[in-house]
Amino acid sequence: MAKGQKTRDRIKEEALNLFSTLGFAGGSVRDIGKEAGVRESALYNYFSSKEAIMSELIQDAKDNSVGLELLTDELLEYLSKPKIFIEKFVDVLFVHWNKDEQKKYLRLILIEQFRSDSSAGVSVNILIEETIKIWGIIFSQMLNYKFIKRGDSRILAEEFVYPLFMMRLQYLSNNKVDWKILKQKSESHINYFWNSIKK
Amino acid sequence: MAKGQKTRDRIKEEALNLFSTLGFAGGSVRDIGKEAGVRESALYNYFSSKEAIMSELIQDAKDNSVGLELLTDELLEYLSKPKIFIEKFVDVLFVHWNKDEQKKYLRLILIEQFRSDSSAGVSVNILIEETIKIWGIIFSQMLNYKFIKRGDSRILAEEFVYPLFMMRLQYLSNNKVDWKILKQKSESHINYFWNSIKK
């Protein structure tokens, strides 16, 4: 644990670690405090309750999901070469999804979304929807410039993103699925998809 | 709760209800007993520990996932009309997945797979893999009879099943996604997919 890091951030970090592996009920305030280096009583100076920590983590998970900032100008130059663009952006996405923090947030949401006594009202859909929207923009541009066959950009985005997201899920939940297999699978998906949209 | 139902089954049923909404740590043995109509002490006549109940539920979830029995003879008669066959079998799948028990099992596995202190070692992959295998058999038959364009049956199965599974997930985790929208989405997926494999 970084020494200079503020106590509040340390608490959130350890709460994320515990909640995303043991569930909300399984991660105790006591253990969160211990890992963060404070007594549980000191923890209540920063958060009014255990539930308050979770709410903030869920909000962070929402705020830190995929955004348009991944679509850099450098990347957009390849838009006229659709297949290359798709390959490059999928790489960017998987690197983003492979970050420890991103994995923890996804696990947290997958667990939390079913908790009946939760006040968060979160769903894994919000994470998928963000990604679909971005690809929707991409495909709508490709359609505008007639780089690909005619079609509905929203449907193309769903058809492209759903399998990617499933691969992300499989990679997250099974340590037997390694990075190499993931890359192979995504390449094979891109090839299949590209054949269905190329002119 | 059915009166004639054996105590052991009632315990498992209520444990499934609680674990699949509150997580393993969140569902207490006391509450399971209360809902099942026995004291928690009586419960220990049937299961050696809380963990033992969970292990059995996970095993049930594995055993009750999609199987070849869904491929009835009546259905197989439509194999020569691939698009109709696909539509009909997707209907069968969604009806199966929409059963309360199936929803609970999926929620249970989605939660349980990340629990670091779990002994179950389960992953959502096992549920997906079963479905992919069945569709792999279907597409390999369609390829044999040359009903569809040349391709790899495994890849076709993955490309077809992944979006279906995502729809199942979205439906499970968001009560705003209703049955009608689900049907629309699956139709649109079938159309897209069919266009990519028809001769």
Place this chain on the structure above:
DNA sequence: GTCTATAAGGAGATAGAC
């Protein structure tokens, strides 16, 4: 096979000293 009673400890949260 189910009960009452209870053990032994963990949970979330608070009071008040420093």
Place this chain on the structure above:
DNA sequence: GTCTATCTCCTTATAGAC
């Protein structure tokens, strides 16, 4: 802002009567 000490309730699990 963090600590010690403590409250109250809930947790899994067991012992032994019926």
